[in-house]
Amino acid sequence: MSFDADHLRRCARLARLALADDEIAPLEREIARMLDLVGELHHAALDAVEPMAHPLGLTLVPRPDAVTEGDAHEALLALAPETRLGLYLVPKVIE
């Protein structure tokens, strides 16, 4: 396949990344080249191979349903760029 500007705009939309118009052409070219590089995967005999998601083959580790950390409300809110009344501030979503 060939990666084009429409693919790029769709991925940018999915990844919530604003793209300036003059970024489109160079990015499209660079990503197309990287996809050519990984295209070798399409020539490998992979049909019967079980995919590997993780090196250790770990299973999920259950933990007791217990509070392990204290109230970090203020410490975490202090990291936010904008807060008010102990809440994160975002632009209005519902008119």
Added chain:
Amino acid sequence: MSDALDQGLRACVKAAREDGQDVLAAEARRRAAAHGDLNAFIGLDTRTRARAAGAAPLSGVPFAQKDNFCTAGLRTTCASRMLGGFVPPYESAVGERLSAAGAVSIGKTNLDEFAMGSSNETSHYGPVRNPWDLTRVPGGSSGGSAAAVAAGIVPFATGSDTGGSVRQPAAFCGVTGLKPTYGRVSRWGLIAYASSLDCPGVLARSAEDCARVLGVIAGHDPRDATSAARPVEDYLAALDAPLAGLRIGVARPYFGAGVQAGVGAAVQAALAEYERLGARLVEIDLPHAHLAIPAYYVIAPAEASSNLARYDGVRFGHRCAHPRSLEDLYTRSRAEGFGAEVRRRILIGTFALSAGYYDAYYLSAQKARRLIASDFDAAFAQVDLIAGPTAPTTAFALGEKRADPLAMAAADVNTVAVNLAGLPALSIPAGLHAGLPVGLQLIAPAFAEARLLAAAHRFQQATDWHRRRPGDRP
């Protein structure tokens, strides 16, 4: 007394005991300031610390931390504009364990932005320079850590290795770099890039010093669900295991077309030294080695695109000015906060995971990953370790590969397979080519760090490549 900094951890621990706990850290801070031209540090650690017991294993030993390890109350940037003002409320597991062992953090080292790069040139804070030649890159992404150790500022530094980010800069800067088995060291507080590949590691002067540090940072941590619940071996006690009879697999694909002749020759000479010391060299093949770069450059960006979704301009990190809507807040904050390489990898990863392309890219890469891991399993049925050049070239010039992501990816050709399979590996100085260090990579089966470190230590007892220093810099 301050010469201890140049002699390794044993001398440092002794000096701190005899001359006081703060002496070496003060000297390390002085050296960090004197080496400002390297741009190895993003910030110095100015926190006051609780003093560890005098008998703690690294009491009074200064070290540097790659700036993707969270430091409580101290800015942690990941070399990104996105985290330019980020002050973590907690300390990484690695940082906690080192502090508890008495080591003194003196600063945060520069890296490729979010650890994405092989030259340290993607840092928002500018590239690190290689102490051996200031016109060359130190490698990446742990370039600041490698340069700080190579320049003699600190006797060891932490790094993280997702596709070679400890081993390749160790090779370029002439230091010893250890990437442990995935799960051996907790990732708690290491800012995530690609979670199934990321692994905390160590850069130091010798395998002995790596063993000393690994003994401190290794171990189970319930806060990291991928941390292995296995006992930690006594790596120092195992260092003197003899090389006689050790079977070293010489991996043909690692000496492929892109390997500089001088690099190949230095590595062959190192292997001949191993043979002289009693090891047996066995030619091996890794039939799917050619799939490692393609699989890595799908899996790492895919995981990155997911991990970096958390940077939304709301809870922490950069926020754009005057957002017009929630969507505008997300898209502009992310576009402004991330640099070009990070944005490119997020977009590639998003593409590889998107409907219609998932099977062709992400699933295929996961299948290739299985074949690569199986190659190693088959090889380790015949040999005890696998050897080859860490990187195909010595340190390249600043700017040389900056504009060409493909050329940059080629720098990782011998290291990424190890992360895909989750194995431990290290790079040791094995010679010089045109005045620049060459690294030998040794790879071991999962959790065989003791064997790996012993083999490197034996080589370092018989040779002095790891004692070579860049020029006559102070």
